[in-house]
Amino acid sequence: DQQVKQNSPSLSVQEGRISILNCDYTNSMFDYFLWYKKYPAEGPTFLISISSIKDKNEDGRFTVFLNKSAKHLSLHIVPSQPGDSAVYFCAASSASGTYKYIFGTGTRLKVLA
Amino acid sequence: GAGVSQSPSNKVTEKGKDVELRCDPISGHTALYWYRQRLGQGLEFLIYFQGNSAPDKSGLPSDRFSAERTGESVSTLTIQRTQQEDSAVYLCASRYQLTDTQYFGPGTRLTVL
Numbered sequence: 001d002q003q004v005k006q007n008s009p010s011l012s013v014q015e016g017r018i019s020i021l022n023c024d025y026t027n028s029m030f031d032y033f034l035w036y037k038k039y040p041a042e043g044p045t046f047l048i049s050i051s052s053i054k055d056k057n058e059d060g061r062f063t064v065f066l067n068k069s070a071k072h073l074s075l076h077i078v079p080s081q082p083g084d085s086a087v088y089f090c091a092a093s094s095a096s097g098t099y100k101y102i103f104g105t106g107t108r109l110k111v112l113a
Numbered sequence: 114g115a116g117v118s119q120s121p122s123n124k125v126t127e128k129g130k131d132v133e134l135r136c137d138p139i140s141g142h143t144a145l146y147w148y149r150q151r152l153g154q155g156l157e158f159l160i161y162f163q164g165n166s167a168p169d170k171s172g173l174p175s176d177r178f179s180a181e182r183t184g185e186s187v188s189t190l191t192i193q194r195t196q197q198e199d200s201a202v203y204l205c206a207s208r209y210q211l212t213d214t215q216y217f218g219p220g221t222r223l224t225v226l
Contacts (some may be wrong), residue, residue, distance in 0.1 A: 004155070032213060043117070043204055043217030044156070089155060099144070099213055100169065103156040 006104035019077040023090035030092040038087045080111045117218035134190045138207030151201040
């Protein structure tokens with residue numbers, strides 16, 4: 001049972017436009033969410049996070065939105081740049097103290113110059 | 114370097130052989146995680162170490178998999194009698210106790226022939 005789902009395996013966006021990556025989850029106990037970016041042959045790198053007490057968190061070009069009632073979060077990148085081309089994973093955890101992440105399957109973003 | 118390191122970067126082995134993968138976490142990080150990423154899949158949690166507490170082994174797929182960590186330093190993940198379905202990238206991550214974010218190493222790509 002996939003508790004965290006990224007239903008779009010890939011996304012192509014023109015440079016300068018907005019990229020929107022989506023993530024859905026099923027476990028209502030999740031209260032902390034993260035986005036990681038992964039380049040080929042490298043480990044995932046942390047991008048941005050949000051706790052369930054907020055519905056938006058912004059860091060430069062990256063904004064994460066959380067809709068708890070819909071169990072949905074999204075990552076907005078604006079403006080998109082060619083260097084943003086990577087695989088993006090969303091992850092969720094619950095406040096059990098272990099921060100054991102449940103990851104989605106990833107969305108491959110390609111930003112076209 | 115201050116990041117998480119893993120060795121070897123690549124490992125090719127024959128079915129039935131044992132393999133040992135190593136992770137050096139960031140100094141001072143008390144929590145250490147192992148994940149596995151099979152081709153086209155998300156990251157799958159395997160095991161979690163926190164200080165001197167008993168590890169959370171709930172993600173280990175079979176008793177052929179084991180991991181050790183000495184104190185707050187190096188961890189080794191051992192896979193005995195490897196099978197072709199064990200082929201994956203094995204990722205290690207560490208986390209400082211008072212924060213939420215895990216920092217990943219570059220991974221070890223394991224290929225079982």
